[in-house]
Amino acid sequence: EAEVAQSPRYKITEKSQAVAFWCDPISGHATLYWYRQILGQGPELLVQFQDESVVDDSQLPKDRFSAERLKGVDSTLKIQPAELGDSAMYLCASSLSGGRETQYFGPGTRLLVL
Amino acid sequence: RKEVEQDPGPFNVPEGATVAFNCTYSNSASQSFFWYRQDCRKEPKLLMSVYSSGNEDGRFTAQLNRASQYISLLIRDSKLSDSATYLCVVIDTGRRALTFGSGTRLQVQP
Numbered sequence: 001e002a003e004v005a006q007s008p009r010y011k012i013t014e015k016s017q018a019v020a021f022w023c024d025p026i027s028g029h030a031t032l033y034w035y036r037q038i039l040g041q042g043p044e045l046l047v048q049f050q051d052e053s054v055v056d057d058s059q060l061p062k063d064r065f066s067a068e069r070l071k072g073v074d075s076t077l078k079i080q081p082a083e084l085g086d087s088a089m090y091l092c093a094s095s096l097s098g099g100r101e102t103q104y105f106g107p108g109t110r111l112l113v114l
Numbered sequence: 115r116k117e118v119e120q121d122p123g124p125f126n127v128p129e130g131a132t133v134a135f136n137c138t139y140s141n142s143a144s145q146s147f148f149w150y151r152q153d154c155r156k157e158p159k160l161l162m163s164v165y166s167s168g169n170e171d172g173r174f175t176a177q178l179n180r181a182s183q184y185i186s187l188l189i190r191d192s193k194l195s196d197s198a199t200y201l202c203v204v205i206d207t208g209r210r211a212l213t214f215g216s217g218t219r220l221q222v223q224p
Contacts, residue, residue, distance in 0.1 A: 033211055042118070042201050042214030043158065056211060091157055095210075103212060105157035 002026040004106035006092050012112045018080035021109045025074070025094030033103065034067055034077050035091040043091055049075060082113045117141060118215035120202050126221045131192045135218045137185045137202030144213075146205040147178055149187050151198045152217065158201055161187075192222045 005024040013019050025032050030051050035043035046065065048056040051072040060067065064083070069075040079086055089110050093103040120137045127133045139147075147164035162169065164176040164185050175188040185202055202215040 031210065035212075040122075040216065042203075042216045043212070044214070045211040048211050056209070093212075102160050105159070108157050110155075 004092055004094050004104055006090075006106035006109055008109055009107060010110050010112075012114065013082050014114050015084055016081040018078065019082050019111065020079075021077045021090050021092075021111075023075045023077070023092030023106060025092070026104055028096070029094035029104075030072070030097050031095045032069060032075050033093040033095075034075070035093065037089040037091055037108075039088070043089075046077070046090075079111075082111075084113050087111055087113045116215070117213050118202055118204055120215035120218045122216060122218060124219040124221050126223060127192055128223055129192060129194060131222075132188065132190045133192055133220065134186055134188045135200055135202075135220075137187075137215050137218075139183050139185070139202075139204050139213075141204070141206050142183060143207040144183075144204040145207050147176075147185050148203040148205075148212070149174075149176060149185075150201040150203055150214070152201055153198050158214075161200070189220075192220075194222050194224060196220060197222045 007022050032049045034046040037043040047060045047067045049069045052069050067077045089108045091108045092106040095101050095103045118139050149161040150158040151161045152158040162171050164178045168177045173190045177186045199217040199219045201217045203212045
């Protein structure tokens with residue numbers, strides 16, 4: 001069964017450092033999402049791509065976060081500089097075309113900022 | 115006020131019990147509804163979609179009440195393996211991303 005791949009699975013960094021997360025969606029999925037899940041809360045959307053274009057980044061803290069999906073396939077989410085409050089699980093999801101079809105989540109990257 | 119609200123629980127129930135979770139949403143324009151399940155330290159996985167007429171999948175029954183803007187999930191004959199966090203999810207008109215509640219934690223005990 002096809003899966004969404006994410007790496008690294010775990011990342012520990014010090015505040016003010018830069019971190020980057022990678023996501024490879026299910027092959028053929030045009031829509032890719034990055035969510036952030038703080039412990040005890042539900043995931044919240046950070047950014048949504050349709051192919052290589054950003055369609056929603058209204059909740060992305062653009063002063064420190066950036067995301068790209070240059071070829072419309074895999075994607076990178078970067079934080080620079082990391083802050084203590086960024087400690088969370090970063091989840092990538094993909095869906096076929098961004099309609100009401102199922103979104104499939106990757107295993108996530110758990111970030112701890114010290 | 116959060117867009118999607120759930121009782122965080124935990125709900126501690128014995129094996130075989132019936133348990134129900136409710137969820138309320140604030141945007142009357144919400145158009146699609148789901149329950150996701152999330153095991154500890156794992157990613158969310160779709161449990162079931164929720165349809166206006168209500169729908170059932172084995173031991174799980176989902177209901178939607180648009181007038182009152184709430185969604186429910188009923189689990190019959192609880193199993194130990196049902197222990198997880200259940201996330202209520204909506205999609206609003208014009209958006210494609212999922213809006214999650216904070217989740218309700220269920221612990222089924224032997």
